[in-house]
Amino acid sequence: MNRSDEELVEAVRHGDQESFGPLMERYQRRMVAAAYHLVGNFHEAQDLVQEAFVEAYCSLSRLREPARFKGWLHGILYHKCLKYLRRRKPAVISWESGELDERLIVPSPEEQWTRDLVPLMNQLPLPYREVLAAKYLEDLSYDEIAARLGTTVNNVRVRCCRAKQELRKLIAQAEAASGSSVQAGGERPR
Amino acid sequence: MKQIPPCEEWIEKISADIDGELSLPECKRLADHLAVCEACRLARQAFLQDRAHFVAAFDAVTQGVDLTSSVLSRLPRSQPRTGLGSPRRGRFILRPAWFWAGAGLAVVMVGVILGKAWTPRKAPAGESLRLASAPAAMDSQPLRARVQKASEPEAFSGKMATAPGFEDRAESNMEAPGGGGMMGGPGGKGGEPGMEGTGVKKTPPMSSIPTSLSPPSDQAQLHLQVASPQAALIRAERLVAEYQGAIIRSEFPVPGGALPPKAAARLTCRVSRDQLTLLLEDLGRLGKVVSRQVAHPLLAERPASSESAKLEKPLPAGKKSPGAAPSPPLATLTVFFSGPEP
Numbered sequence: 001m002n003r004s005d006e007e008l009v010e011a012v013r014h015g016d017q018e019s020f021g022p023l024m025e026r027y028q029r030r031m032v033a034a035a036y037h038l039v040g041n042f043h044e045a046q047d048l049v050q051e052a053f054v055e056a057y058c059s060l061s062r063l064r065e066p067a068r069f070k071g072w073l074h075g076i077l078y079h080k081c082l083k084y085l086r087r088r089k090p091a092v093i094s095w096e097s098g099e100l101d102e103r104l105i106v107p108s109p110e111e112q113w114t115r116d117l118v119p120l121m122n123q124l125p126l127p128y129r130e131v132l133a134a135k136y137l138e139d140l141s142y143d144e145i146a147a148r149l150g151t152t153v154n155n156v157r158v159r160c161c162r163a164k165q166e167l168r169k170l171i172a173q174a175e176a177a178s179g180s181s182v183q184a185g186g187e188r189p190r
Numbered sequence: 191m192k193q194i195p196p197c198e199e200w201i202e203k204i205s206a207d208i209d210g211e212l213s214l215p216e217c218k219r220l221a222d223h224l225a226v227c228e229a230c231r232l233a234r235q236a237f238l239q240d241r242a243h244f245v246a247a248f249d250a251v252t253q254g255v256d257l258t259s260s261v262l263s264r265l266p267r268s269q270p271r272t273g274l275g276s277p278r279r280g281r282f283i284l285r286p287a288w289f290w291a292g293a294g295l296a297v298v299m300v301g302v303i304l305g306k307a308w309t310p311r312k313a314p315a316g317e318s319l320r321l322a323s324a325p326a327a328m329d330s331q332p333l334r335a336r337v338q339k340a341s342e343p344e345a346f347s348g349k350m351a352t353a354p355g356f357e358d359r360a361e362s363n364m365e366a367p368g369g370g371g372m373m374g375g376p377g378g379k380g381g382e383p384g385m386e387g388t389g390v391k392k393t394p395p396m397s398s399i400p401t402s403l404s405p406p407s408d409q410a411q412l413h414l415q416v417a418s419p420q421a422a423l424i425r426a427e428r429l430v431a432e433y434q435g436a437i438i439r440s441e442f443p444v445p446g447g448a449l450p451p452k453a454a455a456r457l458t459c460r461v462s463r464d465q466l467t468l469l470l471e472d473l474g475r476l477g478k479v480v481s482r483q484v485a486h487p488l489l490a491e492r493p494a495s496s497e498s499a500k501l502e503k504p505l506p507a508g509k510k511s512p513g514a515a516p517s518p519p520l521a522t523l524t525v526f527f528s529g530p531e532p
Contacts, residue, residue: 017262017265020262020265021258021262024257024258024261024262025256025258028255028256028257028258029249029252029253029255030248030252032251032252032255032257033248033249033251033252034248036248036251036252037248042251046255046257049257050257050260050261050264053257053261054261054264054265057261057265057266058266117243117244117247118247118248118251121244121247132244135209136241136244136245137245137248141211142206142209142211157202157205157206157211158202160205160206160209161201161202161204161205161206164205164208164237164240164241165201167240167244168236168237168240171240171243
Protein backbone atom coordinates (compact mmCIF):
# COMPACT_ATOMS: atom_id res chain seq x y z
CA MET A 1 0.00 0.00 0.00
CA ASN A 2 1.38 3.33 -1.05
CA ARG A 3 1.26 5.86 1.72
CA SER A 4 0.89 9.49 0.80
CA ASP A 5 3.57 12.06 1.46
CA GLU A 6 1.46 13.52 4.23
CA GLU A 7 1.18 10.23 6.05
CA LEU A 8 4.87 9.51 5.74
CA VAL A 9 5.81 12.96 6.94
CA GLU A 10 3.54 12.65 9.96
CA ALA A 11 5.04 9.28 10.74
CA VAL A 12 8.54 10.69 10.63
CA ARG A 13 7.46 13.55 12.83
CA HIS A 14 6.26 11.06 15.38
CA GLY A 15 9.61 9.38 15.50
CA ASP A 16 9.35 6.76 12.78
CA GLN A 17 12.64 7.32 11.05
CA GLU A 18 12.10 4.42 8.67
CA SER A 19 9.21 6.26 7.06
CA PHE A 20 11.70 8.69 5.64
CA GLY A 21 13.05 5.92 3.39
CA PRO A 22 9.98 5.71 1.12
CA LEU A 23 9.98 9.46 0.78
CA MET A 24 13.55 9.35 -0.41
CA GLU A 25 12.95 6.51 -2.81
CA ARG A 26 10.05 8.40 -4.26
CA TYR A 27 11.96 11.55 -5.11
CA GLN A 28 15.66 10.92 -5.13
CA ARG A 29 16.10 10.17 -8.82
CA ARG A 30 14.30 13.24 -10.00
CA MET A 31 16.11 15.25 -7.43
CA VAL A 32 19.47 14.02 -8.63
CA ALA A 33 18.40 14.73 -12.20
CA ALA A 34 17.31 18.25 -11.33
CA ALA A 35 20.51 18.91 -9.40
CA TYR A 36 22.54 17.50 -12.25
CA HIS A 37 20.79 19.76 -14.69
CA LEU A 38 21.41 22.78 -12.52
CA VAL A 39 25.01 22.23 -11.45
CA GLY A 40 26.25 20.14 -14.39
CA ASN A 41 28.19 17.69 -12.24
CA PHE A 42 26.71 14.31 -11.47
CA HIS A 43 28.72 13.55 -8.33
CA GLU A 44 28.16 16.99 -6.91
CA ALA A 45 24.49 16.60 -7.69
CA GLN A 46 24.33 13.41 -5.64
CA ASP A 47 26.09 15.06 -2.72
CA LEU A 48 23.73 17.99 -2.87
CA VAL A 49 20.73 15.70 -2.86
CA GLN A 50 22.00 13.87 0.19
CA GLU A 51 22.53 17.16 1.98
CA ALA A 52 19.06 18.26 1.01
CA PHE A 53 17.52 15.10 2.42
CA VAL A 54 19.37 15.42 5.71
CA GLU A 55 18.37 19.04 6.02
CA ALA A 56 14.79 18.22 5.21
CA TYR A 57 14.70 15.53 7.83
CA CYS A 58 16.10 17.84 10.47
CA SER A 59 13.68 20.59 9.52
CA LEU A 60 10.63 18.45 9.00
CA SER A 61 8.86 19.82 12.05
CA ARG A 62 8.86 23.23 10.41
CA LEU A 63 6.94 22.02 7.40
CA ARG A 64 3.50 23.53 7.89
CA GLU A 65 1.71 21.60 5.15
CA PRO A 66 2.96 18.00 4.93
CA ALA A 67 0.99 17.51 1.72
CA ARG A 68 3.37 19.91 0.01
CA PHE A 69 6.42 17.95 1.01
CA LYS A 70 7.62 17.48 -2.57
CA GLY A 71 7.77 21.15 -3.43
CA TRP A 72 9.33 21.96 -0.09
CA LEU A 73 11.98 19.28 -0.57
CA HIS A 74 12.83 20.45 -4.06
CA GLY A 75 13.02 23.99 -2.76
CA ILE A 76 15.70 22.96 -0.30
CA LEU A 77 17.62 21.27 -3.08
CA TYR A 78 17.19 24.22 -5.39
CA HIS A 79 18.71 26.63 -2.89
CA LYS A 80 21.55 24.26 -2.20
CA CYS A 81 22.28 24.11 -5.91
CA LEU A 82 22.26 27.87 -6.22
CA LYS A 83 24.60 28.14 -3.25
CA TYR A 84 26.89 25.60 -4.86
CA LEU A 85 26.90 27.49 -8.15
CA ARG A 86 27.79 30.72 -6.39
CA ARG A 87 30.81 29.32 -4.61
CA ARG A 88 31.95 26.96 -7.34
CA LYS A 89 35.16 27.75 -9.15
CA PRO A 90 35.31 27.05 -12.86
CA ALA A 91 36.58 23.56 -13.39
CA VAL A 92 39.73 23.21 -15.41
CA ILE A 93 40.35 19.89 -17.05
CA SER A 94 43.84 19.26 -18.27
CA TRP A 95 44.07 16.71 -21.03
CA GLU A 96 47.75 16.24 -20.41
CA SER A 97 47.49 15.57 -16.73
CA GLY A 98 45.98 12.15 -17.09
CA GLU A 99 43.60 12.93 -14.25
CA LEU A 100 40.51 12.68 -16.36
CA ASP A 101 37.82 10.36 -15.35
CA GLU A 102 38.15 7.23 -17.41
CA ARG A 103 34.47 7.41 -18.17
CA LEU A 104 35.15 10.45 -20.33
CA ILE A 105 37.66 8.50 -22.35
CA VAL A 106 35.86 5.21 -22.65
CA PRO A 107 32.22 5.90 -22.01
CA SER A 108 29.69 3.18 -21.77
CA PRO A 109 26.92 3.17 -24.42
CA GLU A 110 24.46 4.36 -21.80
CA GLU A 111 26.63 7.26 -20.77
CA GLN A 112 27.41 8.06 -24.37
CA TRP A 113 23.73 8.26 -25.15
CA THR A 114 23.20 10.55 -22.19
CA ARG A 115 26.17 12.66 -23.05
CA ASP A 116 24.61 13.38 -26.38
CA LEU A 117 21.78 15.15 -24.69
CA VAL A 118 22.74 16.34 -21.28
CA PRO A 119 25.56 18.65 -22.35
CA LEU A 120 23.19 20.24 -24.76
CA MET A 121 20.68 20.86 -22.05
CA ASN A 122 23.33 22.15 -19.71
CA GLN A 123 24.29 24.75 -22.29
CA LEU A 124 21.07 26.56 -21.66
CA PRO A 125 21.20 29.67 -19.51
CA LEU A 126 20.44 29.15 -15.84
CA PRO A 127 17.01 30.86 -15.98
CA TYR A 128 15.93 28.35 -18.60
CA ARG A 129 17.47 25.40 -16.77
CA GLU A 130 15.62 26.43 -13.64
CA VAL A 131 12.22 26.32 -15.25
CA LEU A 132 12.88 23.20 -17.30
CA ALA A 133 14.12 21.25 -14.28
CA ALA A 134 11.22 22.49 -12.20
CA LYS A 135 8.64 21.62 -14.85
CA TYR A 136 9.97 18.44 -16.41
CA LEU A 137 11.88 16.85 -13.57
CA GLU A 138 10.11 18.10 -10.47
CA ASP A 139 6.71 18.38 -12.11
CA LEU A 140 5.91 21.67 -10.45
CA SER A 141 3.09 23.91 -11.59
CA TYR A 142 3.65 27.40 -12.90
CA ASP A 143 2.35 28.76 -9.63
CA GLU A 144 4.90 26.79 -7.63
CA ILE A 145 7.73 27.73 -9.95
CA ALA A 146 6.75 31.38 -9.74
CA ALA A 147 6.71 31.20 -5.95
CA ARG A 148 10.13 29.61 -5.86
CA LEU A 149 11.69 32.07 -8.28
CA GLY A 150 9.90 35.03 -6.77
CA THR A 151 8.28 36.06 -10.01
CA THR A 152 4.87 36.03 -11.68
CA VAL A 153 3.09 33.12 -13.30
CA ASN A 154 3.06 34.95 -16.62
CA ASN A 155 6.80 35.38 -16.43
CA VAL A 156 7.22 31.67 -15.79
CA ARG A 157 4.97 30.91 -18.71
CA VAL A 158 7.03 33.07 -21.07
CA ARG A 159 10.28 31.74 -19.70
CA CYS A 160 9.17 28.15 -20.16
CA CYS A 161 8.22 28.81 -23.74
CA ARG A 162 11.57 30.43 -24.55
CA ALA A 163 13.46 27.65 -22.79
CA LYS A 164 11.68 25.10 -24.94
CA GLN A 165 12.47 27.07 -28.06
CA GLU A 166 16.14 27.22 -27.11
CA LEU A 167 16.18 23.55 -26.31
CA ARG A 168 14.61 22.85 -29.69
CA LYS A 169 17.36 24.79 -31.45
CA LEU A 170 20.09 22.90 -29.60
CA ILE A 171 18.60 19.53 -30.34
CA ALA A 172 18.06 20.46 -33.97
CA GLN A 173 21.72 21.44 -34.26
CA ALA A 174 22.80 18.18 -32.64
CA GLU A 175 20.58 16.23 -34.99
CA ALA A 176 22.00 18.03 -37.96
CA ALA A 177 25.54 17.42 -36.76
CA SER A 178 25.07 13.71 -36.12
CA GLY A 179 22.91 13.18 -39.17
CA SER A 180 20.28 11.40 -37.20
CA SER A 181 17.96 12.42 -34.48
CA VAL A 182 18.37 11.18 -30.99
CA GLN A 183 15.89 8.56 -30.18
CA ALA A 184 13.37 9.73 -27.70
CA GLY A 185 11.60 7.66 -25.11
CA GLY A 186 12.86 4.81 -23.05
CA GLU A 187 14.67 2.97 -25.81
CA ARG A 188 18.24 3.69 -25.07
CA PRO A 189 21.02 2.26 -27.22
CA ARG A 190 23.09 -0.33 -25.45
CA MET B 191 12.49 21.29 -46.97
CA LYS B 192 12.44 24.31 -44.76
CA GLN B 193 10.09 24.16 -41.84
CA ILE B 194 7.56 26.97 -41.54
CA PRO B 195 7.89 28.77 -38.19
CA PRO B 196 4.90 28.59 -35.88
CA CYS B 197 2.64 31.54 -35.29
CA GLU B 198 4.15 33.95 -32.79
CA GLU B 199 0.89 34.60 -31.04
CA TRP B 200 0.20 30.91 -30.46
CA ILE B 201 3.60 29.58 -29.49
CA GLU B 202 3.20 30.46 -25.81
CA LYS B 203 -0.15 28.78 -25.67
CA ILE B 204 1.29 25.68 -27.27
CA SER B 205 4.04 25.58 -24.64
CA ALA B 206 1.55 26.08 -21.81
CA ASP B 207 -0.70 23.42 -23.25
CA ILE B 208 2.14 20.90 -23.15
CA ASP B 209 2.77 21.81 -19.53
CA GLY B 210 -0.90 21.43 -18.69
CA GLU B 211 -1.23 25.07 -17.72
CA LEU B 212 -3.81 26.17 -20.23
CA SER B 213 -7.39 26.91 -19.24
CA LEU B 214 -10.23 25.05 -20.88
CA PRO B 215 -11.43 27.93 -23.14
CA GLU B 216 -7.86 28.51 -24.24
CA CYS B 217 -7.47 24.81 -24.97
CA LYS B 218 -10.49 24.91 -27.22
CA ARG B 219 -9.26 27.93 -29.14
CA LEU B 220 -5.81 26.39 -29.51
CA ALA B 221 -7.36 23.19 -30.83
CA ASP B 222 -9.27 25.21 -33.40
CA HIS B 223 -6.08 26.91 -34.46
CA LEU B 224 -4.05 23.73 -34.63
CA ALA B 225 -6.69 22.24 -36.88
CA VAL B 226 -5.91 24.80 -39.51
CA CYS B 227 -2.18 25.60 -38.85
CA GLU B 228 0.36 23.01 -39.97
CA ALA B 229 3.36 24.93 -38.56
CA CYS B 230 1.90 25.14 -35.07
CA ARG B 231 1.05 21.46 -35.15
CA LEU B 232 4.65 20.65 -36.01
CA ALA B 233 5.94 22.95 -33.34
CA ARG B 234 3.75 21.29 -30.76
CA GLN B 235 5.01 17.91 -31.86
CA ALA B 236 8.60 19.08 -31.58
CA PHE B 237 8.02 20.39 -28.08
CA LEU B 238 6.56 17.07 -27.04
CA GLN B 239 9.55 15.22 -28.49
CA ASP B 240 12.01 17.49 -26.76
CA ARG B 241 10.27 16.98 -23.51
CA ALA B 242 10.50 13.23 -23.93
CA HIS B 243 14.18 13.54 -24.79
CA PHE B 244 14.78 15.68 -21.80
CA VAL B 245 13.12 13.38 -19.30
CA ALA B 246 14.56 10.25 -20.84
CA ALA B 247 18.08 11.60 -20.75
CA PHE B 248 17.95 12.39 -17.07
CA ASP B 249 16.16 9.21 -16.28
CA ALA B 250 19.00 7.38 -17.92
CA VAL B 251 21.55 9.29 -15.91
CA THR B 252 19.87 8.68 -12.62
CA GLN B 253 19.02 5.06 -13.20
CA GLY B 254 20.44 3.00 -10.38
CA VAL B 255 20.85 5.96 -8.09
CA ASP B 256 20.07 4.93 -4.55
CA LEU B 257 20.99 7.34 -1.83
CA THR B 258 18.60 5.91 0.76
CA SER B 259 21.04 3.93 2.85
CA SER B 260 23.65 6.66 2.63
CA VAL B 261 21.26 9.34 3.78
CA LEU B 262 19.65 7.23 6.50
CA SER B 263 23.06 6.58 7.97
CA ARG B 264 23.63 10.32 8.19
CA LEU B 265 20.35 11.14 9.87
CA PRO B 266 20.35 11.93 13.56
CA ARG B 267 18.96 9.31 15.92
CA SER B 268 15.79 11.16 16.68
CA GLN B 269 13.97 13.65 14.56
CA PRO B 270 14.55 17.04 16.10
CA ARG B 271 11.38 18.60 17.47
CA THR B 272 11.83 22.25 17.06
CA GLY B 273 8.25 23.42 16.84
CA LEU B 274 7.52 27.05 17.43
CA GLY B 275 10.65 27.48 19.41
CA SER B 276 12.82 26.24 16.63
CA PRO B 277 16.29 27.65 16.39
CA ARG B 278 15.57 29.30 13.08
CA ARG B 279 12.46 30.97 14.38
CA GLY B 280 14.33 32.03 17.48
CA ARG B 281 17.11 33.38 15.42
CA PHE B 282 14.87 35.70 13.51
CA ILE B 283 12.57 36.73 16.30
CA LEU B 284 14.73 36.85 19.38
CA ARG B 285 17.81 38.29 17.86
CA PRO B 286 16.25 41.68 17.21
CA ALA B 287 15.02 41.77 20.81
CA TRP B 288 18.50 41.08 22.10
CA PHE B 289 19.90 43.56 19.70
CA TRP B 290 17.55 46.36 20.65
CA ALA B 291 17.83 45.70 24.35
CA GLY B 292 21.60 45.77 24.15
CA ALA B 293 21.60 48.81 21.95
CA GLY B 294 19.29 50.65 24.32
CA LEU B 295 21.45 49.81 27.29
CA ALA B 296 24.55 50.91 25.45
CA VAL B 297 22.96 54.21 24.53
CA VAL B 298 21.92 54.85 28.11
CA MET B 299 25.37 54.01 29.40
CA VAL B 300 27.05 56.24 26.86
CA GLY B 301 24.67 59.03 27.77
CA VAL B 302 25.42 58.68 31.45
CA ILE B 303 29.15 58.61 30.85
CA LEU B 304 29.07 61.60 28.56
CA GLY B 305 26.81 63.46 30.91
CA LYS B 306 29.20 62.97 33.78
CA ALA B 307 32.18 63.85 31.64
CA TRP B 308 30.77 67.07 30.27
CA THR B 309 28.71 68.43 33.12
CA PRO B 310 30.63 71.25 34.76
CA ARG B 311 31.18 70.92 38.46
CA LYS B 312 28.32 72.80 39.95
CA ALA B 313 27.94 70.85 43.07
CA PRO B 314 25.91 72.65 45.65
CA ALA B 315 27.71 73.79 48.70
CA GLY B 316 26.32 71.02 50.81
CA GLU B 317 27.57 68.35 48.49
CA SER B 318 31.19 69.35 48.35
CA LEU B 319 32.22 67.40 51.39
CA ARG B 320 30.35 64.34 50.27
CA LEU B 321 32.19 64.45 47.00
CA ALA B 322 35.38 64.18 48.98
CA SER B 323 34.50 60.62 49.72
CA ALA B 324 34.95 59.70 46.10
CA PRO B 325 37.79 57.31 45.42
CA ALA B 326 39.25 59.78 43.02
CA ALA B 327 39.93 62.23 45.77
CA MET B 328 43.19 63.97 45.23
CA ASP B 329 44.58 63.11 48.60
CA SER B 330 45.71 59.59 49.11
CA GLN B 331 44.69 59.70 52.75
CA PRO B 332 41.56 57.89 53.76
CA LEU B 333 38.48 60.01 53.89
CA ARG B 334 37.85 59.56 57.57
CA ALA B 335 41.38 60.59 58.41
CA ARG B 336 41.06 63.67 56.32
CA VAL B 337 37.73 64.57 57.79
CA GLN B 338 39.05 64.11 61.27
CA LYS B 339 42.01 66.32 60.53
CA ALA B 340 39.74 68.83 59.00
CA SER B 341 37.78 68.93 62.18
CA GLU B 342 40.81 69.71 64.30
CA PRO B 343 41.00 73.29 65.52
CA GLU B 344 44.59 73.61 64.35
CA ALA B 345 43.63 72.79 60.88
CA PHE B 346 40.59 74.98 60.63
CA SER B 347 41.77 77.67 62.85
CA GLY B 348 39.36 80.22 61.58
CA LYS B 349 35.89 80.44 60.38
CA MET B 350 35.92 81.63 56.85
CA ALA B 351 32.97 83.42 55.53
CA THR B 352 32.35 81.61 52.32
CA ALA B 353 28.81 82.36 51.61
CA PRO B 354 27.83 83.13 48.04
CA GLY B 355 29.08 86.44 46.85
CA PHE B 356 32.05 85.92 49.02
CA GLU B 357 34.20 88.28 47.07
CA ASP B 358 32.49 91.33 48.39
CA ARG B 359 32.22 89.86 51.79
CA ALA B 360 35.84 88.82 51.80
CA GLU B 361 36.87 92.26 50.84
CA SER B 362 34.77 93.71 53.56
CA ASN B 363 36.08 91.22 56.03
CA MET B 364 39.61 91.92 55.14
CA GLU B 365 39.08 95.57 55.42
CA ALA B 366 37.26 95.23 58.68
CA PRO B 367 39.42 96.37 61.52
CA GLY B 368 40.02 94.27 64.53
CA GLY B 369 39.66 90.87 63.07
CA GLY B 370 36.67 88.68 63.19
CA GLY B 371 36.93 88.51 59.48
CA MET B 372 38.67 86.09 57.27
CA MET B 373 41.64 85.65 59.46
CA GLY B 374 39.74 85.88 62.63
CA GLY B 375 39.40 82.51 64.11
CA PRO B 376 36.78 81.17 66.35
CA GLY B 377 38.90 82.31 69.19
CA GLY B 378 38.27 85.93 68.55
CA LYS B 379 40.33 88.80 67.28
CA GLY B 380 43.65 87.99 65.80
CA GLY B 381 43.12 84.44 66.76
CA GLU B 382 45.44 83.32 64.08
CA PRO B 383 48.13 81.28 65.79
CA GLY B 384 50.81 82.52 63.54
CA MET B 385 50.02 86.04 64.44
CA GLU B 386 50.44 85.34 68.05
CA GLY B 387 53.99 84.33 67.66
CA THR B 388 53.36 80.73 68.48
CA GLY B 389 51.37 80.00 65.46
CA VAL B 390 54.34 78.97 63.40
CA LYS B 391 54.99 76.07 65.67
CA LYS B 392 51.34 75.17 65.82
CA THR B 393 50.88 75.28 62.12
CA PRO B 394 50.43 71.74 61.04
CA PRO B 395 52.78 70.32 58.45
CA MET B 396 51.77 70.67 54.86
CA SER B 397 50.77 67.10 54.51
CA SER B 398 48.27 67.34 57.30
CA ILE B 399 46.72 70.61 56.32
CA PRO B 400 43.25 69.88 55.09
CA THR B 401 43.58 71.85 51.92
CA SER B 402 43.36 68.71 49.94
CA LEU B 403 39.74 68.19 50.66
CA SER B 404 38.36 67.78 47.23
CA PRO B 405 36.85 69.31 45.41
CA PRO B 406 38.59 72.43 46.48
CA SER B 407 36.39 75.02 47.99
CA ASP B 408 35.84 78.36 46.41
CA GLN B 409 37.80 80.41 48.89
CA ALA B 410 41.24 80.00 50.35
CA GLN B 411 43.71 82.02 52.30
CA LEU B 412 47.40 81.56 52.78
CA HIS B 413 49.70 83.41 55.11
CA LEU B 414 53.38 83.18 54.39
CA GLN B 415 56.32 84.43 56.32
CA VAL B 416 58.96 85.36 53.83
CA ALA B 417 62.24 87.18 53.81
CA SER B 418 61.10 89.74 51.31
CA PRO B 419 57.37 90.26 50.98
CA GLN B 420 57.76 92.26 47.81
CA ALA B 421 59.87 89.64 46.06
CA ALA B 422 57.57 86.91 47.23
CA LEU B 423 54.62 88.84 45.91
CA ILE B 424 56.19 89.00 42.47
CA ARG B 425 56.99 85.31 42.49
CA ALA B 426 53.50 84.55 43.63
CA GLU B 427 52.08 86.56 40.77
CA ARG B 428 54.12 84.49 38.36
CA LEU B 429 52.88 81.30 39.92
CA VAL B 430 49.31 82.44 39.63
CA ALA B 431 49.91 83.25 36.00
CA GLU B 432 51.35 79.79 35.46
CA TYR B 433 48.17 78.32 36.86
CA GLN B 434 46.09 80.40 34.46
CA GLY B 435 44.79 82.42 37.34
CA ALA B 436 43.56 85.99 37.30
CA ILE B 437 45.04 88.48 39.68
CA ILE B 438 42.43 90.66 41.26
CA ARG B 439 44.61 92.74 43.48
CA SER B 440 48.28 92.88 44.25
CA GLU B 441 49.18 95.16 47.13
CA PHE B 442 52.48 96.23 48.58
CA PRO B 443 52.46 97.63 51.10
CA VAL B 444 49.14 96.59 52.44
CA PRO B 445 46.94 99.48 53.54
CA GLY B 446 46.77 99.96 57.22
CA GLY B 447 44.31 97.96 59.15
CA ALA B 448 44.47 94.95 56.95
CA LEU B 449 44.74 91.52 58.40
CA PRO B 450 46.88 89.97 59.51
CA PRO B 451 48.58 92.91 61.20
CA LYS B 452 52.08 91.98 60.21
CA ALA B 453 51.33 91.33 56.61
CA ALA B 454 53.34 93.53 54.35
CA ALA B 455 51.92 92.39 51.04
CA ARG B 456 48.73 90.84 49.84
CA LEU B 457 47.77 89.10 46.65
CA THR B 458 44.19 88.34 45.74
CA CYS B 459 43.51 86.19 42.75
CA ARG B 460 41.08 83.77 41.25
CA VAL B 461 42.07 80.37 40.03
CA SER B 462 40.34 77.29 38.95
CA ARG B 463 39.11 75.27 41.88
CA ASP B 464 40.81 72.24 40.45
CA GLN B 465 44.13 74.05 40.44
CA LEU B 466 43.77 75.56 43.89
CA THR B 467 45.36 72.76 45.84
CA LEU B 468 48.38 72.58 43.61
CA LEU B 469 48.80 76.33 43.62
CA LEU B 470 48.68 76.41 47.38
CA GLU B 471 51.39 73.78 47.50
CA ASP B 472 53.61 75.80 45.21
CA LEU B 473 52.96 79.04 47.01
CA GLY B 474 53.83 77.37 50.25
CA ARG B 475 57.36 76.87 49.00
CA LEU B 476 57.90 80.60 48.77
CA GLY B 477 58.31 80.88 52.49
CA LYS B 478 57.22 79.54 55.80
CA VAL B 479 53.57 78.77 55.98
CA VAL B 480 52.08 80.57 58.92
CA SER B 481 48.57 79.47 58.16
CA ARG B 482 46.65 78.01 55.35
CA GLN B 483 42.92 77.93 55.27
CA VAL B 484 40.53 76.54 52.80
CA ALA B 485 36.99 77.53 53.38
CA HIS B 486 34.43 74.94 52.63
CA PRO B 487 31.09 76.16 51.38
CA LEU B 488 29.39 73.80 53.77
CA LEU B 489 30.81 75.70 56.69
CA ALA B 490 29.33 78.96 55.63
CA GLU B 491 25.89 77.72 56.52
CA ARG B 492 26.75 76.47 59.99
CA PRO B 493 27.62 77.98 63.29
CA ALA B 494 31.32 78.07 63.90
CA SER B 495 31.01 76.13 67.11
CA SER B 496 29.48 73.12 65.50
CA GLU B 497 31.69 72.91 62.46
CA SER B 498 33.81 70.07 63.64
CA ALA B 499 30.94 67.92 64.68
CA LYS B 500 29.03 68.49 61.51
CA LEU B 501 32.05 67.82 59.38
CA GLU B 502 32.05 64.28 60.61
CA LYS B 503 28.46 63.89 59.66
CA PRO B 504 28.08 64.79 56.05
CA LEU B 505 24.65 65.49 54.80
CA PRO B 506 22.86 62.55 53.38
CA ALA B 507 23.18 62.08 49.68
CA GLY B 508 20.75 64.03 47.65
CA LYS B 509 19.92 66.43 50.49
CA LYS B 510 21.10 69.95 50.13
CA SER B 511 21.86 72.22 52.98
CA PRO B 512 19.29 74.94 53.24
CA GLY B 513 20.24 78.11 51.57
CA ALA B 514 23.34 76.68 50.00
CA ALA B 515 24.10 78.16 46.66
CA PRO B 516 26.08 76.53 43.88
CA SER B 517 29.78 77.13 44.19
CA PRO B 518 31.45 79.06 41.45
CA PRO B 519 33.86 77.18 39.27
CA LEU B 520 36.60 79.55 40.30
CA ALA B 521 38.11 79.91 43.73
CA THR B 522 39.40 83.08 45.27
CA LEU B 523 42.75 82.91 46.92
CA THR B 524 44.23 85.53 49.16
CA VAL B 525 47.87 85.31 50.03
CA PHE B 526 49.39 87.40 52.79
CA PHE B 527 53.10 87.93 52.95
CA SER B 528 54.67 89.00 56.17
CA GLY B 529 58.27 89.77 56.81
CA PRO B 530 60.58 87.87 59.06
CA GLU B 531 60.09 88.19 62.72
CA PRO B 532 62.46 90.55 64.38
